Amino acid sequence: MTDLICGRIHKIRNLGGIIFVDLFMGYEEQTIVCRKDLLPREDFLSIKKLRKGDFIQLYCNSNSEAVDLDKYIHPNNNSFISDNQSLLVINYSNLLKKIRKWLNNHSFIEVRLPSIHFGKTSGHVFNVDFFGLNSRLSSSGSLYLNVFASHLVKVFSLQKCFRAEPSKTSRHLAEYDLLELAMLGSDMNDIMQLLENMIYDIWTEVKGDENTIKDHKSDIPLPFPKVNYKDIAVRYGILGMGLGKYERKISKDCPIFITDFPIKIASWSAKPIDESYSRSFNLLLPQVGEVAEGNQKQTNVDLLKRKFEILGLMSQLGWYCKGLNCSGIDLSGFGLGVDRLAMWLFGVKNIRNLNPFYRDQSFSEINR
Amino acid sequence: MTDLICGRIHKIRNLGGIIFVDLFMGYEEQTIVCRKDLLPREDFLSIKKLRKGDFIQLYCNSNSEAVDLDKYIHPNNNSFISDNQSLLVINYSNLLKKIRKWLNNHSFIEVRLPSIHFGKTSGHVFNVDFFGLNSRLSSSGSLYLNVFASHLVKVFSLQKCFRAEPSKTSRHLAEYDLLELAMLGSDMNDIMQLLENMIYDIWTEVKGDENTIKDHKSDIPLPFPKVNYKDIAVRYGILGMGLGKYERKISKDCPIFITDFPIKIASWSAKPIDESYSRSFNLLLPQVGEVAEGNQKQTNVDLLKRKFEILGLMSQLGWYCKGLNCSGIDLSGFGLGVDRLAMWLFGVKNIRNLNPFYRDQSFSEINR
Structure with a gap:
């Protein structure tokens, strides 16, 4: 035979x-x-x-x-996808498998979030003509995920998100893979611990892979250091502003959590600590800067309703109050940029190298 | 403790x-x-x-x-996601796991295809304002996948696709999960065999699950019957047209392949058999109708170039000729609607029931 x-x-x-x-x-x-x-x-x-x-x-x-x-x-020599890029594509595919396996082992259910959202925002979003209705491409589906978590307890989503990023850097794309996770019954510390465990386990696994591009020589310290936003912002003279260009300086040596961002620059869905600060955090990685953003959610539905009414957002977001079936119960979550995680794990300098068909402010395959 | x-x-x-x-x-x-x-x-x-x-x-x-x-x-009684729908969400999540596991066991690499495509088409697509450039949301990324296959041999993608579907039926959504697969060195029969094996294995696994909603009593015959398009179209008096409303009649009893569609209604990327027909196929399922569409690709790059030049599409699609690094080698693939597969596996009558946040011609969560 x-x-x-x-x-x-x-x-x-x-x-x-x-x-x-x-x-x-x-x-x-x-x-x-x-x-x-x-x-x-x-x-x-x-x-x-x-x-x-x-x-x-x-x-x-x-x-x-x-x-x-x-x-x-004999194919032509000018290969569209280089050997090095092929290896990165395979490494990335393996990373997706590792992430899903880890989450599956920790009982998280993968759910699907809509990519087309109703209404306008002031953010850098792509507008879509959706049957003549005002709409945009999702840059995060965390509200949908919170509703799922309030029913199914432990949920995640790993899908494409979109941002009309005005800056052209080595760390921004218009299309990116976003891992979003939410867990009912967990406060901000629980979810930071979970994220730390996940990052550490995946880093350890990647380190042991023979086919991985980067040679990880040094270890990373556990637990990841945690620094209060106010302390770091005062040190760099950026109180009230985002970490911006200081991100990679702050995370030069190891992964680091920055906690308790000002309400004004954190997500509106975060639970306040006081009048100025919220239960929110960023995780920064060496060379990459911000890889994840998370918070403990405001689950007091009466407060949410009042907020939406004041902002005139009830027609656009009223469903969130109805869907969040866990008023007053702790609920936390985060969104993690998988492309950026891959940059760190595989030692990739430019986020564009991870995918031959990337999207920045143009189409990578056109005019090549 | x-x-x-x-x-x-x-x-x-x-x-x-x-x-x-x-x-x-x-x-x-x-x-x-x-x-x-x-x-x-x-x-x-x-x-x-x-x-x-x-x-x-x-x-x-x-x-x-x-x-x-x-x-x-005690959460409020009017749960946003019913118990039955929660179970469907979990079933669907398990289905995604089974599909990925099967493909992984068969050495397929998961790759990422862009969701925003350059240029216009006459199809039912959503237009996007992408930094002022003509662009649209992907309804299939098979060209990108073919380029990946010509480098990595066995590849798949499982991600959201979009179609501005004008008809409001129980089997159409504006956002849907599309499994696309391509394999170098395989002709149309190889890829149909692979698809049949995958469907049968997953059906068998789902049948054995205790938590699955549908009770699958009868078996499905192997191999799936194969009928030539011309024969079936003559029988129903629809020669030259799509199968449309006859789909579910044709597949009433079991999964069935329809092969060799007319060039005029098949994908332009398919390899012709003669002047009228192409190496293309559909897989139809009971109750659901079309679940997958596939073909053997035209890999003669000179013929592709001539075609694009005649149609004035070189600026939009010239990259495909450069990227398809396997001129003359067999390459086949298919796209499979995972939501529709789930309808059949779980006995779901309306595709909207699979996801509380579906998109048809409106937003499921608004005005609920």
Whole structure:
């Protein structure tokens, strides 16, 4: 019995009467043995001329020995996706698997959040013509996720989000993968602990992978340091403002939590501590800066209603008050940029390198 | 040592001096034993009054026996997400896991396709204002996937796609989960076989799940029947047209493949058989109709270039010719609507029931 095997050549070793061809087929790698005495003469001669990157299709016996060369091509040399980028794509795909596995092992249910949201905001969003209704692409679905959490307790979503980012930097994209997580019955410390555990476990796993690009030499300290926003903002003279360009300076040596941001610059969905500050946090990573933003939610539905009424947002957000079926119960969550996590894990300097078809302020594949 | 446990009550059984509380926490279910002799009197009395759906937070010892009731609430009765819908959300989440696991076991690499595409089309798409450039939301990323496949051999993507669907039916949504798969070195028969195997394996697994909503009594025949488009179109008097309302009639009894659609109604990316027909197929499911559409790709880059030049599409699609690094090699793939697959697997009559936050021609949560 023979099998038709096809794949891309990863490595080829010619030992004279025998040629070993390592084929790459998706996640699989297989070594095909090409023996002069088993193959037609012209097939063996053709195989001798093959090189890394060539595509080959051949019939093999059950010992993975080639018995017939079906076809082969030398693709053009200007590969659209470089070998290094292929490896990054595979690394990223593995990272998504690790994240989902970790969350699954911790009983989190993956839910689907809508990508098209009703109404306008003042943020940097992409407007969509949705059957003539005012709408925009989601830059975060945390309100939907909170409603799911108030019913299903432990939930997450890992999907594309969108931001009409006006700045062109090595850390911003218009389309990005956002992991959002929410958990009922947890306060801000619980959720920071969960995030720390997840980051540490995934970092440890990636560190042990032989196919990972980056060589992680040093360890990261546990627990991650926690610094109060006010302390750090006073030190840098930016009280009341975002951390901006200081992010990477602050997180130079290790992952670090910044906690209790001013209400004015935190999400409106966060629970206040007092009149000025809220139960909110950022997680910063070395080289990358902000990777996650989280908070403990305001779950007092009467307060939320009053807020929406004052702001004239009841028609747009009234459903959140109805859906949040856990008035007064602790509920916390975070959103984590998976592309940025990957930058840190794989030592990638420019976020664009993670995906050959990225979106910044233009289309990466056009005019290439 | 005590643990703080929190969750939603799934079931509560009062045996007098002892109450068993089954808690639901994400995927986890845990039974908490509430003994009169271990709890403060007022805590035990409070627990006696709890009912299904209530949220509870309590301290337990290592035997899962409650020692202190921290807090509890009775949420309002008009739950935003019904128990039945919660179960469907969990079933759907499990389905996504099964699909990814199957594809992973078959060496497919998950890749990310862009959601915002350049240029206009005549299809039912949502237009986006992308930094002032003509663009639209993706209704399929198969061209990107083909380029990935030409480099990585076996790839898939499972992400949100969008269609400005003008018809309001029980089987159409404006946002839907699309599984797209492409494989280098495979012809149309190979990819149909792969799809059949995947559907059958997942159906078998779902059938064995105790928590699945639908009770699958009958078996499905293997192999799935294959009918030529021309034969079926002649029978129904719809030659040259789509299957439309006949889809569910054709697939009444079992999953069925329809093959070799006319070039005029198949994807332009399909390889022609002759001047009229192409190597394309649909998979139809009972009650649901079309669940997947696939084809063998045209990989002759010279022919593609000529086509784009004639249609004036080189500036918009020229990258595809550069990216498709496998000229002349077999390449096939399909796109499968996961929501529709779930309808069949779980016996769901209306596609809207799968997600409390669905999008049809309006926003499901607004004005609820």
